[in-house]
Amino acid sequence: MSLLRALQQAGVLRTLDDALANTLCRLDPSTPDDVLAAAALASLAVAHGHAGFDPASPALLVDAEIAWPQADAWLQQLAASRFVATPASPVEEADAAPLALENGLLYLRRYREYERRLALQLQRIAAHPMQGDIAAIAPLFAALFPEARDGDHQARAAALSLRRALLLVTGGPGTGKTTTIARLLVLRIAQALQAGNVPLRIALAAPTGRAADRMAESLRRATAQMAAQGIDPQLLAALPAQASTLHRLLGTVPDTPRFRHHADNPLPFDVVVVDEASMVDLPLMCKLSEAVADGAQLVLLGDPDQLPSVEAGDVLAAILAAAGAGDALSADDADALHPLLGSMPFESRPVDADADGLRGHRVHLQRGWRQDEALQLAPLAEAVRNGDAREALALLRSGRLANVHFHEHADDPLQARPDLLGHFRTLASHADPADALRQANRLRLLTALREGAQGARGLNARIEAALSGRRIGSPPAWFPGRLLLVTENSYRHGLFNGDVGICLADEAGTPLAWFPGEGGVRAFHPAALPAHESAFAMTVHKAQGSEFDEVWLQLPRVDSRVLSRELVYTGMTRARSALHVAGSAEVIAAALGRHAGRVSGLGWRLGIKPQGL
Numbered sequence: 001m002s003l004l005r006a007l008q009q010a011g012v013l014r015t016l017d018d019a020l021a022n023t024l025c026r027l028d029p030s031t032p033d034d035v036l037a038a039a040a041l042a043s044l045a046v047a048h049g050h051a052g053f054d055p056a057s058p059a060l061l062v063d064a065e066i067a068w069p070q071a072d073a074w075l076q077q078l079a080a081s082r083f084v085a086t087p088a089s090p091v092e093e094a095d096a097a098p099l100a101l102e103n104g105l106l107y108l109r110r111y112r113e114y115e116r117r118l119a120l121q122l123q124r125i126a127a128h129p130m131q132g133d134i135a136a137i138a139p140l141f142a143a144l145f146p147e148a149r150d151g152d153h154q155a156r157a158a159a160l161s162l163r164r165a166l167l168l169v170t171g172g173p174g175t176g177k178t179t180t181i182a183r184l185l186v187l188r189i190a191q192a193l194q195a196g197n198v199p200l201r202i203a204l205a206a207p208t209g210r211a212a213d214r215m216a217e218s219l220r221r222a223t224a225q226m227a228a229q230g231i232d233p234q235l236l237a238a239l240p241a242q243a244s245t246l247h248r249l250l251g252t253v254p255d256t257p258r259f260r261h262h263a264d265n266p267l268p269f270d271v272v273v274v275d276e277a278s279m280v281d282l283p284l285m286c287k288l289s290e291a292v293a294d295g296a297q298l299v300l301l302g303d304p305d306q307l308p309s310v311e312a313g314d315v316l317a318a319i320l321a322a323a324g325a326g327d328a329l330s331a332d333d334a335d336a337l338h339p340l341l342g343s344m345p346f347e348s349r350p351v352d353a354d355a356d357g358l359r360g361h362r363v364h365l366q367r368g369w370r371q372d373e374a375l376q377l378a379p380l381a382e383a384v385r386n387g388d389a390r391e392a393l394a395l396l397r398s399g400r401l402a403n404v405h406f407h408e409h410a411d412d413p414l415q416a417r418p419d420l421l422g423h424f425r426t427l428a429s430h431a432d433p434a435d436a437l438r439q440a441n442r443l444r445l446l447t448a449l450r451e452g453a454q455g456a457r458g459l460n461a462r463i464e465a466a467l468s469g470r471r472i473g474s475p476p477a478w479f480p481g482r483l484l485l486v487t488e489n490s491y492r493h494g495l496f497n498g499d500v501g502i503c504l505a506d507e508a509g510t511p512l513a514w515f516p517g518e519g520g521v522r523a524f525h526p527a528a529l530p531a532h533e534s535a536f537a538m539t540v541h542k543a544q545g546s547e548f549d550e551v552w553l554q555l556p557r558v559d560s561r562v563l564s565r566e567l568v569y570t571g572m573t574r575a576r577s578a579l580h581v582a583g584s585a586e587v588i589a590a591a592l593g594r595h596a597g598r599v600s601g602l603g604w605r606l607g608i609k610p611q612g613l
């Protein structure tokens with residue numbers, strides 16, 4: 001049986017993947033079947049979050065018994081096809097063919113181009129030398145970071161921001177990423193003031209509205225702390241008070257995937273800080289980096305252990321792979337930052353120049369600062385991150401982590417936790433939609449999967465039926481208290497995939513859907529909303545960038561290849577004050593044994609220094 005036929009029979013291809021193979025076959029009926037199948041797989045790969053398809057490891061993409069071609073022969077066939085461009089160098093634009101083969105990966109041409117452009121843009125930003133008198137701000141630095149000379153990684157990140165136009169600040173929840181950014185920005189503001197420059201223009205952004213709100217909230221808290229510490233109010237006043245979504249920052253153009261800001265109309269900011277960078281996919285990161293003005297600074301914040309973006313990319317992981325563990329400091333930087341950090345206060349490995357990838361651009365924060373909190377998550381999160389199922393299960397079963405609860409055999413959260421329905425029911429009783437949305441964030445049901453008995457879709461259907469009194473399967477109604485999750489980007493509405501709103505009647509009794517907006521809530525007629533579904537239960541993927549006081553993390557009864565340690569880690573770390581984990585030991589162990597890695601050529605590209613930069 002032909003490979004394409006086998007894939008079709010196994011039911012792994014989507015209509016779109018099939019259509020690509022069919023089109024190529026129609027254009028040239030002599031195209032070998034293995035090339036057609038690879039084209040369909042390159043298309044499928046993007047849908048699974050990979051940048052391209054790796055013919056040497058097809059099982060990464062397809063979980064079915066398939067007789068795969070021998071990799072070398074397959075690659076040769078692909079290279080010989082008129083539909084496959086083989087770019088001569090990583091910086092050159094690929095010829096106009098639907099596919100591109102490079103470094104062993106088969107890409108849809110468009111995704112290869114996103115990768116190529118992104119790598120060049122990051123290198124462009126990184127190559128810009130930072131100016132400014134470092135010694136002059138040493139007193140302010142010492143006030144902001146009293147432990148700078150004792151190996152404080154936050155201090156190091158802030159110091160490095162005075163030297164590196166591309167800066168990566170990584171760390172788990174509560175390691176002080178936002179606190180560090182607030183202080184780092186104060187330093188940069190002070191430096192600009194001392195140099196007599198015009199005030200620094202700073203943009204804060206995150207991939208979702210919720211993440212942007214959280215970022216602004218944390219920044220305001222950090223600003224208040226600095227005010228209490230006696231930091232100059234003039235400097236604090238120059239800090240931004242708001243953060244926006246990346247889409248809003250770049251300026252959506254209604255009904256198109258294009259943005260108002262791009263290379264020819266760059267963002268009018270000197271510093272662009274992006275939180276939750278692990279959620280940013282390849283096309284968006286490419287467009288963002290192209291829009292960063294020449295000489296501007298780009299700071300990416302993220303937790304490298306979280307799930308990669310839902311859409312194609314795993315961009316942060318690739319950038320971090322090129323940056324190394326975050327403990328390297330170039331000799332030049334160590335020298336220049338000596339007035340602030342003292343002499344090599346870390347177990348630093350010096351980097352020569354930045355000949356090797358992005359080493360020297362990253363600082364990884366390790367120390368957790370949320371000690372006084374009710375939820376004792378850190379040891380469990382660490383065991384999950386390390387894939388140590390035995391330790392994770394021992395901790396879960398021991399019951400000794402404050403506010404961590406294990407429901408080992410519960411596979412129906414609505415039965416195991418009857419007050420879940422009660423919580424959802426009360427949402428309808430709020431007169432103020434903002435209150436209702438706040439209340440909704442107190443408790444959320446998170447699932448690993450979308451489908452199946454423990455999946456978000458089925459659980460939502462049951463919750464909708466229980467709350468609305470309608471039968472399961474009847475068309476959804478916008479009953480008061482229904483939580484809505486937007487599932488597509490609508491530039492026209494200013495609503496984006498992952499935004500959560502609530503249905504409540506207005507004063508005249510008209511049912512409306514309310515979503516958070518800058519400085520208040522925004523109302524939409526429910527029938528005019530972009531694609532959406534209920535949000536009582538949400539997949540962990542969709543909950544990225546959000547936090548809830550209490551999380552019920554429901555794992556499926558049987559293992560699935562979608563489960564990974566990153567998924568469990570991301571789900572658990574959405575909880576602020578209480579976490580409930582429901583699932584069997586077998587499923588947890590299987591999940592922790594798996595990585596949610598993605599196929600990408602970005603790390604390879606970033607490791608290569610292009611000519612002329």
Ligand SMILES: Nc1ncnc2c1ncn2[C@@H]1O[C@H](COP(=O)(O)OP(=O)(O)OP(=O)(O)O)[C@@H](O)[C@H]1O
Binds near residue numbers: 154
């Ligand atoms: N150096 C520090 N000294 C004292 N408290 C700190 C320090 N750094 C952070 N904190 C406190 O730790 C908490 C978490 O900090 P912050 O919000 O900056 O972390 P984060 O890494 O941005 O978290 P998230 O994962 O939620 O984005 C805050 O209450 C903050 O005030």
